[in-house]
Amino acid sequence: MRMTRIKAATAATLLVLGLAACGNAGNDNSDSGPDVKVSENAADSFADGSRMKELAQSGKIKIGVKFDQPGIGFKGATDKIPSGFDPEMGKILAASLGIKPDDVEWTETISANREPFLQKGQVDLVIASYSMTPERQKIVGQAGPYYVTGQQLLVKKDSDISKLDDVKGKQVCSVTGSTSLDQIEAKGAKPRGFDTYSECVDQVLNGTVDAMTTDGAILMGYAAENPDKLKVVVDPFSEERYGVGYSKDHPEMCQWIVDTIKKAQDDGDWAKAFEATLGKSGVDTPEPPQMDACPSA
Numbered sequence: 667m668r669m670t671r672i673k674a675a676t677a678a679t680l681l682v683l684g685l686a687a688c689g690n691a692g693n694d695n696s697d698s699g700p701d702v703k704v705s706e707n708a709a710d711s712f713a714d715g716s717r718m719k720e721l722a723q724s725g726k727i728k729i730g731v732k733f734d735q736p737g738i739g740f741k742g743a744t745d746k747i748p749s750g751f752d753p754e755m756g757k758i759l760a761a762s763l764g765i766k767p768d769d770v771e772w773t774e775t776i777s778a779n780r781e782p783f784l785q786k787g788q789v790d791l792v793i794a795s796y797s798m799t800p801e802r803q804k805i806v807g808q809a810g811p812y813y814v815t816g817q818q819l820l821v822k823k824d825s826d827i828s829k830l831d832d833v834k835g836k837q838v839c840s841v842t843g844s845t846s847l848d849q850i851e852a853k854g855a856k857p858r859g860f861d862t863y864s865e866c867v868d869q870v871l872n873g874t875v876d877a878m879t880t881d882g883a884i885l886m887g888y889a890a891e892n893p894d895k896l897k898v899v900v901d902p903f904s905e906e907r908y909g910v911g912y913s914k915d916h917p918e919m920c921q922w923i924v925d926t927i928k929k930a931q932d933d934g935d936w937a938k939a940f941e942a943t944l945g946k947s948g949v950d951t952p953e954p955p956q957m958d959a960c961p962s963a
């Protein structure tokens with residue numbers, strides 16, 4: 667993990683306080699993020715036959731993101747473009763193909779349909795709090811990591827759960843198809859799976875379950891929406907390395923994703939995207955993670 671445990675816990679607290687201070691949990695879409703520089707004549711810079719050239723020529727791309735995770739991926743009913751760090755990564759990738767944020771077909775993906783959506787070509791990319799795992803990489807491509815977080819717990823303010831051991835025998839919700847659900851079962855909790863994290867947080871608020879678990883970056887957005895009722899507890903107990911999902915039919919996309927995000931890391935666009943989304947709280951912008959080498963074709 668890049669951050670030490672103490673730093674991560676401090677960052678968590680700052681993020682909650684900061685998002686709460688914004689009063690809108692980071693889902694204020696009046697700011698749709700920093701401007702992206704859309705490449706001109708982008709198609710010329712990609713090899714004939716590559717998926718990138720096809721997308722650049724068509725001027726369209728379908729990107730799967732979360733719609734209900736403030737700070738990470740959020741879209742209100744009347745918003746045209748989702749907000750959050752993941753859509754910002756999507757905008758940067760689309761811009762390198764000459765595609766404006768408005769021309770991206772933003773599609774909601776939930777945790778369980780990310781692999782099938784990529785396999786069936788329903789989306790070209792998945793950028794949706796999508797941890798890179800060896801199991802997933804058997805069926806889809808994942809390029810990254812572009813961000814690293816870790817699993818924590820979200821509980822009511824008056825909860826007696828304060829350390830990981832306290833979840834033993836307790837009802838803890840998460841989302842089907844996530845890494846979080848399996849990992850909490852291994853800690854002795856009674857897992858309750860839902861389709862989305864917003865459904866799961868409702869169960870915590872109405873007391874049907876004792877806690878919710880997933881990546882700290884996601885939990886903080888929900889805590890910030892309900893600062894009087896909810897808190898994030900325990901040090902991160904996993905490492906979740908977020909990758910951009912692509913289809914194994916187009917392995918050439920991996921190097922393009924890595925090169926484009928690396929350029930954004932180097933020229934400051936990655937940091938600007940962080941500051942406009944997860945960093946709105948005043949939490950320090952982390953060092954961008956070093957990305958993995960792409961698999962050899």
Ligand code: GLU
Pocket residue numbers: 777794795796797841843844845846880881906
């Ligand atoms: N990052 C974890 C995963 O990819 C949990 C968050 C999510 O379900 O989107 O499974």
